[in-house]
Amino acid sequence: MRCGGEPAGRAGPLDHPGADWAGLRVLVTGLGVSGFAAADALLERGAVVRGLDSGSSEALSQRCEILGVLGADLVLGDEAAAALADPAASSVLDDIDLVVTSPGWRPSSPVFVEADARGIPVWGEVELAWRMRPEGAAPWVTITGTNGKTTTVQMLHSIFTAAGLRSRAVGNVGTPIMEAVLDPEPYDVLAVELSSFQLHWQNSLSPVASVCLNVAPDHVDWHGSLEEYRAAKGRVYANTHVACVYNVEDETTRELVEDADVVEGARAVGFTLGTPAVSMVGLVEDVLADRAFVENRRTSAAELGTIADLQRGSVAPPPHVIANALAAAALARAAGVPPLAVREGLRTFTPEAHRIAEVAREGDVTWIDDSKATNPHAAAASLRAFTDVVWIAGGLLKGADVDDLVREHAARLRGVVLLGRDRERLAEALGRHAPEVPVIDVPETDTGAMTRIVEAAASLARPGDVVLLAPAAASMDMFRNYEVRGEAFADAVRAHHGH
Template sequence: MGSGKVTTGSAPFDFQGKHVTVAGLGVSGVPAARALHARGAIVTVVNDGDDARAREQAEGLEALGVTVRLGDGATLPEGTELIVTAPGWQPGKPLFQAAAEADVPVWGDVELAWRLRGPDAVPWLAVTGTNGKTTTVQMLASILKAAGLRTAAVGNIGVSLLDAVLGEETYDVLAVELSSYQLHWAPSLRAHSAVVLNLAPDHLDWHGSMAAYAADKGRIYEGNRVACVYNVADRATEDLVREADVEEGCRAIGFTLGTPGPSQLGVVDGILVDRAFVENRQKNAQELAEVSDVRPPAPHNIANALAAAALARAFGVPAQAVRDGLRAFRPDAHRIEHVADLDGVAYVDDSKATNTHAAQASLAAYDSIVWIAGGLAKGATFDELVAASAEHLRAVVLIGADRALIREALARHAPEVPVVDLDRTDTGAMLQAVTEAKRLAVAGDTVLLAPACASMDMFTNYNQRGDAFATAVGELRA
């Protein structure tokens, strides 16, 4: 890590009379426009879409005196002095190219929230990574609450950071989930402590390259004050810590599923232990919780728990609160969720496994699997996933638009595994997929929905896909 002192705040920005363009309506754009207007900015909102929802949101903003241009997100409004963008807008859009040529800064909603914090700003414990962000942030919030702290899980998790920063409720600390998109547009962010859980190819169509994707993830470490937490099993996350410029005294803290070394958290004989935030860490360790306190106790979820514990311990949370917070935590739906047992076969919904890295972690959690996979590949390849998971596969059922990519990887790396290729992309295909999986499974197996792909070819989102799986399993029980 760099050792130079970095300012934890950011330069004040006087919005009064400034011409600010908000790029995109939706979850982040509307509150951003309202907040800027309330601070005296002259706000213009530009939005690519012009549907009924957008028109409804536009009417509400126009009633305040905000200008809204629907169906035109490419043109830079004349006189713009700052752009505040929705996180999903790609850097290569013409609007941002025009802004660069005009030397107009671009912020995301996270940057705006960071700039608008009050004089007694609440510290942020920040989480990013390719997979596990939401679960880790929720675990962290549960631990912080068990310690008696006023907190909330906010950011990319669905709770607007602007609402958290500007709302009436007061907090001691915030557990903040940040996507690579949000970090790209947040140059001034300086967290109390942060973690990059893991790195694997994802959203490369947005970032342009793996190097650019990793660099945006690494922004979360810039200016950290107390701890940069990294994954010992993922060298790329440690490399990002080494490259970060942080405050003097900020420490690199690793987490591992093995026995931890000094300045690490890990696992010893089924116990989560801390050798980072203890006296004489060369010789001593603090018991935090048992593996059985983590639900579900799959390896990647234990890693999430260790990362959450590391951030909480960096904030001074006692060991007992780690245990109590993990025991109180319940994961969201569609994250390695046990749906039912039928004839000695477990049915597990991990529809949230929308990329190969997440699917590989899910497949590693079970010994003998009938795997339901497929959907939109988003440019991914599947050879590494299949090669790493072949020994766990009894059979595979493929659905979705890009299933051929998985079928070809199976032919190369697991040719002995039976494959059922369902030539369907309608929502009703899930019932057929589950029926085929039931036929292929034997007692002791797990039928696992871990698609390794996005869902939008067949479903509205991964939630609907997981619900379809659970409904199909329910029909088999009837």
């Protein structure tokens, strides 16, 4: 697949602010938020745009209406579905110089296979946004990982803001990168969250600093293999200027740094929950300490905050949140932020909902919503934060193995409530590795199911326990997304306690 290659027949490369986009014939596959932003930017620069989307929604119709007025040629509905099924038999790629794709489209999609056969390069919207940056554009700091990306990118944005920089959290976090790149009021720096999907399609990006927080099996169906998924994550380090930040507790991230082709002089900087060695940030008792970006790092360290700065409510920050904070701090320091601003940014950071969020505390039982734990790796991090847990788990496991998860955390389980389509696989793992733990199976999938789930969890909980929604699975078998699942849980908990 020709990821990042130059379109044939151009007078010069499209990799600098003065590049001439006029007349470039581009197929944009997928007209969601990022696809629309890409098509709009291309049309503004005089490109000839063909948009392709087989979906149907009111939001899509509105976007297509705007693009049609701007002059885009749109292939939609049944015509788009036919073109996607057999692009060689359609005209969708005729006279096209470049394909720009949205993150969710798989590399194995026939339209990309056919484009490759015709010698047409395929870019992601991240690649396009990087190449469209104006003169003097804000530097990027990039973040990926199987889990923790959004929390870390938002922590980093909070730190940049505390330092007085005009910043924005963009990318996989929700705001299209193109929107920020083309903002008429320039930013000082962008905190960029990148999924493995986005990284697969980028080639030219050159950040100031970068991090892969962790790597665990996920999205193997999209990438085709765990090796391809791992390689996509490693692309975050390519062409980094100042610091490649890695997780000392995750050997794979260090290996990805070692394999990366970086700008001469870029350093490897580790983050650890242990005492930091030279060129690391880590913990010295309860202090977040920097031994990477201080003058005398062999003999001294800079204080970047304390664990208390990360606490929200009565729940102490779990280890993975502290690790995210250390990663964000390392990135900020690589970008030149002083220690006091790091501390202030972490202290004022407000986490998004459904991430280790305390919902209620009744009868010395704490109810925690971590609906964002949509895979076993994330659920393990959540379980690790508590000693005695009534665990609510289940949903769409996406082929993930749960034996290691259950084996590792069996000793902390006071009870388990199972929900969702793949709950039988969790039940089997519990039978193998935690046979003494009481399990309540809730087979219902109707709108009242969460009420029964909460009632079941309450029947298992004892004083001092934490009732933890950390499903280790996606939500779409029962809920529109993990946010709706978390809200249903919180509503059911409050109703159960009469709030």
